[in-house]
Amino acid sequence: MTMSDTSVEPDVLAKPAPTRAARWLVLVAIGLACYGGYYAFDYIGPLAPLLSRQLHFSDSDIGLLQAVYSLPNIVAMLVCGVIIDRMGTRKALAIFGVLIFAGLGITALSPRLGVMAAGRLLVGSGGEALALAANVGVARWFWHDELSLGFGLRASAARLGSLSAQVSPTWASAAYTYWRWPLLLGVGFGAFCLLGALLYWMLDARGERRFTLGHAARETKIPVGEVFRFDRSFWLIAALCVTFYGCIFPFETFGQKFLIEARGVSPQTASLLVGMEPFFSLIGMPIFGLLVDRFAHRSALMMFGSLLIVPVFLMLGYTDIPPMIPMAMMGVAFALVPAVMWPALVYVVDRSRLGLANGMLDTIQQLGLVVINLLVGWANDRWLASATNAAGYHAGMWIFTAIAVLAVVCGYALWRVETGPHAHGLETITTSL
16 A cells, blocks of 8 residues: 655645544544455455355356456556545545446356456555555545544554455355345445445535645655666565565465365354454454564564564465464464564655655566466466365465465565665664663
8 A cells, every 4th residue: 555745735725734523533434444445355355165165156256256357457556646635535435436336237147257357456446545545645634633543543444344344254244145245235235336436525524624734745756767767675675575475465365265175164253264354364463463563673574574473375275274373373473574574664765756766666566476376376277276186276375385485585684684784773763662
């Protein structure tokens, strides 16, 4: 997700800063939109067993449904910040919310893979862009006070959306008897995107007349040649980003199906196990953020968090260890690494290019998710992974393990740079509490 320049021009300070009550109302509106958007991202994973059983979708088909979500963001995240700046957060949130809602509706229209993929493509076109617009909205209203808290709570609302989707077979078990019903449930949750965008529009239009709001717009254009001019620490963070998230999100795509077929758990238990990831993130991210601000050692912690997930997939695929243990390890890592990674950009990138850096990081992440979702889906099909051939999942588990090892290597390389003469302070900079 992307942070934005929140500077305010001196000649517009005649009006007061937003009141706390106004800020929290705006945050509620943004949180509603993000809640619906993240539910839309994560609801395919819990549905995978049903799609396989009733529509005879292969794992390659299911991987495609999740991959096409990320496909438009490979390019979009580099330009959507400019689009948001030009049209403003009100219009941007509304447009992206409509795209998500329409995409969810199309996904539920037909059992044909092509129609579902078209719907997921539309959801993806709005999903990450809505998250970026939400960050700009938080920066616009919280520029004067409680900025970090505002960003943290926005992230919590998003994780709640993910958690609601992952555990939906538990709280909405009746819907998981027919493939279309969970998709229609997703349409209902997509309405939160519209409701949040509408509420934000009204609050922001009113607040613009009463308060001095922060400005996220960039006055100068970035030359094309500047897009890729970042230093070594940035590119190592980018490599860590794509490898770390390349283990987490694609595993969520296939995780519930794997746990049901290879570990013999019920659909409800599988949903709760995979739901541990967003739950741990929801609780742990603010805690790890506070610890990092106090004690630093950011690159070392990113390396440690990546190391936590290396044994997870082999534990799941080859041992009788209760799956709750490796899933808890993955949940801790999912709370730790993102809590450190995204704020670390503030220290390694010039503030004037922070938005571009966040967009570039998200673009690289989305590209990795497309490739890895398709790769793991192909591997599961190639080795005939199923309830009668649990060993067919081993190839996918080895793919995840190899990617996790690469994440550790990237974390180690970043730690070496940040403990050397070209360090940016990731290991040393602290903030007082």
